[in-house]
Amino acid sequence: MGSLIDRLKDASRSGAYRVARASELLEAASEGALRVARIDLAGVHEKAELLRRVAQVLEFPDWFGRNWDALEDCLTDLSWWSDSPVVLLIEKHAELPRDVCGVFADVLASAAEYWAERGRPFFAVFVGGPESLPELHRARRR
Helix, strand or coil, X not given: CHHHHHHHCCHHHCEEEEECCCHHHHHHHHHCCCEEEEEECCCCCCHHHHHHHHHHHXXXXXXXXXXXXXXXXXXXXXCCCCCCCEEEEEECCCCCCHHHHHHXXXXXXXXXXXXXXXXXXXXXXXXXXXXXXXXXXXXXXX
């Protein structure tokens, strides 16, 4: 479990990933005292509901504009969060349209790159896909 904890604390490995099951990531985060935000997307079928759900879980400020640019703005601010590494666990995303899920993953990857450049770990981890994302256990240094 130690190597996964180390990986999640390494800003150079920040990014958007996938895992088969949430349990190992949750256990590692717990052992490493990492804050995990679980984003349950069950029943989400459209962009507007996705953005609402993310904003609710991540406690976005009132100025959140509910569009992709505003999502990226909030994800690259996070001033209302602690300075600890960010681990977003995205679950039950299967009902989300493929194009919406793709843009969402791209925005998360962009935010991860932003934070990596600033030395703060940021991981967005999808449980069960999408297949286009690398597996977290195979994350390599940039």
